[in-house]
Amino acid sequence: KAGVTQTPRYLIKTRGQQVTLSCSPISGHRSVSWYQQTPGQGLQFLFEYFSETQRNKGNFPGRFSGRQFSNSRSEMNVSTLELGDSALYLCASSLRNGRRGRAADTQYFGPGTRLTVL
Amino acid sequence: EDKVVQSPLSLVVHEGDTVTLNCSYEVTNFRSLLWYKQEKKAPTFLFMLTSSGIEKKSGRLSSILDKKELFSILNITATQTGDSAIYLCAVMDSNYQLIWGAGTKLIIKP
Numbered sequence: 001k002a003g004v005t006q007t008p009r010y011l012i013k014t015r016g017q018q019v020t021l022s023c024s025p026i027s028g029h030r031s032v033s034w035y036q037q038t039p040g041q042g043l044q045f046l047f048e049y050f051s052e053t054q055r056n057k058g059n060f061p062g063r064f065s066g067r068q069f070s071n072s073r074s075e076m077n078v079s080t081l082e083l084g085d086s087a088l089y090l091c092a093s094s095l096r097n098g099r100r101g102r103a104a105d106t107q108y109f110g111p112g113t114r115l116t117v118l
Numbered sequence: 119e120d121k122v123v124q125s126p127l128s129l130v131v132h133e134g135d136t137v138t139l140n141c142s143y144e145v146t147n148f149r150s151l152l153w154y155k156q157e158k159k160a161p162t163f164l165f166m167l168t169s170s171g172i173e174k175k176s177g178r179l180s181s182i183l184d185k186k187e188l189f190s191i192l193n194i195t196a197t198q199t200g201d202s203a204i205y206l207c208a209v210m211d212s213n214y215q216l217i218w219g220a221g222t223k224l225i226i227k228p
Contacts, residue, residue, distance in 0.1 A: 031214065043161075043206065043218045056215045090160055096214055105150045105210055109160035 002027065004093050004110035012116045018079040021113045025072050025093030031055075032074040033107060034066060037088045049074050050096055081117045088112045120145045124207050124219035132227050135197050139222045141207035142189040151183055151190050152216070154206040161206055164192070194224075202226045 005024045013019050025032050033056075034046040045058035049068035066076040072093075078085055092107035122143045131137055143151070150168045154161035165174045167183035167190060174181050178197075183190045194201055207219040 033216070042220045043208075045216065045218070048215065050214075056213055094214075105214075106152065106163050106166055107216065108163065109154075111160050 004091060004108055006089075006091055006110040006113050008113060009111060010114045010116075012118060013081050014118050015081055015083060017081050018077065019081060019115060021076045021078075021089055021091075021115075023074045023076070023091035023093075023110055025074070025091075026108055029093035029095055029108075030072055031094045031096035031107075032068060032072065033092045033094075034074070034076050035090045035092065036060075037090055037112075038086075043090070046076065078115075083117050086115060086117045088114050120209075120211065120217045122207055122209050122217050122219040124205075124222050126222060127220065128223040128225070130225045130227060131197060133197055133199060135226075136193065136195045137197060137224065139192040139194075139205050139207075139224070140189060141191070141219055143207075143209045143217070144188065145209045145211055145217055147212035148185070149210045149212050149214070152208045152210065153181055153190070153192050154208065156204045156206055156221070157202075164205075197226045199226045199228055 007022045031050045033048040036044045047054055047066050048056040052068045063079045068074045090109050090112045092109045094107045125140045150166050152166045153164040155164055165181045170185040178195045181192045202225050204221040204223050206221045208216040210216050
């Protein structure tokens with residue numbers, strides 16, 4: 001099975017611009033979670049999408065939004081970029097089929113998108 | 119507020135040493151605890167634990183969960199330079215949300 005893919009891998013934007021990141025989960029996985037990772041803050045949860053609905057949300061401002069399509073692919077959008085948005089954005093997919101166990105719960109990460117805001 | 123605390127935050131040992139990494143948690147509606155290894159890229163999955171006292175083992179790595187005392191440990195024996203990484207612990211709650219620890223940065227010196 002192909003792993004989680006994210007595009008683009010690297011992105012340079014300027015303050016005030018907006019950006020859209022894409023994540024394709026492992027085939028059959030219905031849940032996609034997004035994380036922001038910075039050296040000082042570690043992994044910060046943004047939101048999770050499951051069956052095209054946002055199920056969980058972290059403590060990020062409304063400039064951060066996302067969506068999920070019927071094929072489980074997900075996009076994340078950041079509007080009005082700020083310098084502090086520079087980070088590695090990771091997405092992770094999981095099966096989340098309601099059963100307990102490794103197959104259901106384990107999140108598998110994509111390679112990330114490195115966003116630099118100048 | 120749910121939280122996951124890892125200790126130590128960083129650790130430097132010599133090749134061949136054994137290390138123990140700690141993860142304690144306070145999470146309402148615990149579902150499972152996961153360990154990940156992160157080198158210069160995305161985290162890779164190591165273990166998932168749901169039951170107390172059952173050791174999970176993979177080569178030189180092992181992990182165990184204590185749901186009464188609310189902690190888990192990750193052991194690495196006979197460490198190698200390739201074990202140098204950040205080790206992340208996360209707890210999943212009943213809403214499938216992962217609460218992450220800050221990680222332990224492990225450096226193995228040759």
